[in-house]
Amino acid sequence: MQPPMKEANQRIARISAHLNPPNLQMGEGSILEQANCRAKGGAPGFKVAILGAAGGIGQPLALLMKMNPLVSVLHLYDVVNAPGVTADISHMDTGAVVRGFLGQPQLESALTGMDLVVIPAGVPRKPGMTRDDLFKINAGIVKTLCEGIAKCCPNAIVNLISNPVNSTVPIAAEVFKKAGTYDPKRLLGVTMLDVVRANTFVAEVLGLDPREVSVPVVGGHAGVTILPLLSQVKPPCSFTSEETEYLTKRIQDGGTEVVQAKAGAGSATLSMAYAAVKFADACLRGLRGDAGITECAFVASQVTELPFFATRVRLGRAGAEEVYQLGPLNEYERVGLESAKKELAASIEKGISFIRK
Numbered sequence: 517m518q519p520p521m522k523e524a525n526q527r528i529a530r531i532s533a534h535l536n537p538p539n540l541q542m543g544e545g546s547i548l549e550q551a552n553c554r555a556k557g558g559a560p561g562f563k564v565a566i567l568g569a570a571g572g573i574g575q576p577l578a579l580l581m582k583m584n585p586l587v588s589v590l591h592l593y594d595v596v597n598a599p600g601v602t603a604d605i606s607h608m609d610t611g612a613v614v615r616g617f618l619g620q621p622q623l624e625s626a627l628t629g630m631d632l633v634v635i636p637a638g639v640p641r642k643p644g645m646t647r648d649d650l651f652k653i654n655a656g657i658v659k660t661l662c663e664g665i666a667k668c669c670p671n672a673i674v675n676l677i678s679n680p681v682n683s684t685v686p687i688a689a690e691v692f693k694k695a696g697t698y699d700p701k702r703l704l705g706v707t708m709l710d711v712v713r714a715n716t717f718v719a720e721v722l723g724l725d726p727r728e729v730s731v732p733v734v735g736g737h738a739g740v741t742i743l744p745l746l747s748q749v750k751p752p753c754s755f756t757s758e759e760t761e762y763l764t765k766r767i768q769d770g771g772t773e774v775v776q777a778k779a780g781a782g783s784a785t786l787s788m789a790y791a792a793v794k795f796a797d798a799c800l801r802g803l804r805g806d807a808g809i810t811e812c813a814f815v816a817s818q819v820t821e822l823p824f825f826a827t828r829v830r831l832g833r834a835g836a837e838e839v840y841q842l843g844p845l846n847e848y849e850r851v852g853l854e855s856a857k858k859e860l861a862a863s864i865e866k867g868i869s870f871i872r873k
């Protein structure tokens with residue numbers, strides 16, 4: 517039976533009133549709450565926030581997270597354009613309820629209650645720049661966002677993408693220490709794109725499907741600190757010294773390859789969103805209690821003398837529950853490790869002193 521005309525008109529008026537752009541800047545009164553819809557995000561799953569959700573990485577990342585069945589609530593935060601991205605993504609007929617948050621005054625609402633916070637906020641490189649050149653701007657952005665996390669969701673797992681990762685992870689750790697909320701297991705620098713690239717490039721050389729290949733990449737996430745362990749590739753295989761040289765360099769320079777190809781229009785966004793979702797999904801499966809989830813990440817570590825280092829970690833309910841050792845290295849990798857540690861030490865120190873100064 518059709519509702520009476522007056523009631524139907526009222527219902528339409530009530531919903532369309534909430535589709536005005538200002539009301540899409542959701543926080544307290546989300547579009548769903550205001551329109552009194554039945555969906556409240558109560559489906560089983562995890563609550564995930566993306567900080568920097570309107571950016572080159574943030575948008576495809578939001579799209580892919582909205583498709584992830586482990587996500588029940590997806591908060592999209594940015595200092596620009598969050599309402600538009602939120603409106604767009606929220607029309608996808610997948611399970612996660614999407615809410616948007618715009619600007620610093622809505623950061624706390626964006627973060628409250630989150631299980632996982634993914635951070636791709638900050639400026640990307642242009643040709644000729646190193647990742648370290650981004651420190652000046654991104655250090656402050658990461659600091660502010662992590663202060664919000666310490667206050668509103670101190671137990672959330674944090675996936676930090678913003679560059680330079682080798683310094684932003686130490687920055688985040690210092691912010692959390694200052695706030696008294698630091699749990700090293702819950703702070704993970706995302707180096708998954710290095711692994712994704714390594715799998716792809718190694719598969720190309722071997723003539724295999726990249727899905728069958730697994731390459732551990734250790735160290736950090738910039739230039740020589742990115743150290744693929746080609747002696748530990750699965751399935752077991754061997755490389756000529758030319759192949760080793762070519763693959764190591766290509767993996768280390770993968771980011772620069774994209775920056776140059778984009779010629780001023782930014783750095784890797786689509787492959788990064790893919791890698792970020794692959795990593796976030798592993799974290800969520802760990803949170804759910806799945807056994808045997810391992811990925812490489814840049815974490816607090818005792819594997820070397822440095823306080824942070826990327827190796828394979830086991831992901832569980834508490835985050836990075838176990839940090840694996842490097843395993844046997846060949847001579848080429850031992851030399852690479854020394855160069856990686858030298859640069860890493862300086863980048864880590866730079867991040868720490870940014871907060872302690």
Ligand SMILES: NC(=O)C1=CN([C@@H]2O[C@H](COP(=O)(O)OP(=O)(O)OC[C@H]3O[C@@H](n4cnc5c(N)ncnc54)[C@H](O)[C@@H]3O)[C@@H](O)[C@H]2O)C=CC1
Binds near residue numbers: 570596638650706737
């Ligand atoms: N870890 C990794 O493997 C990779 C890291 N990156 C890094 O990810 C970062 C983002 O890259 P893109 O998405 O390409 O840049 P983008 O410029 O396209 O997007 C960044 C977004 O962050 C937002 N933002 C700026 N300040 C913010 C704040 N205080 N709070 C919240 N959001 C803020 C911007 O409004 C923008 O929407 C860069 O630092 C880049 O170097 C990029 C690729 C790989």
Ligand SMILES: O=C([O-])CC(=O)C(=O)O
Binds near residue numbers: 641647679783784
């Ligand atoms: O190269 C960049 O600036 C972005 C990045 O970290 C990557 O693509 O690996």
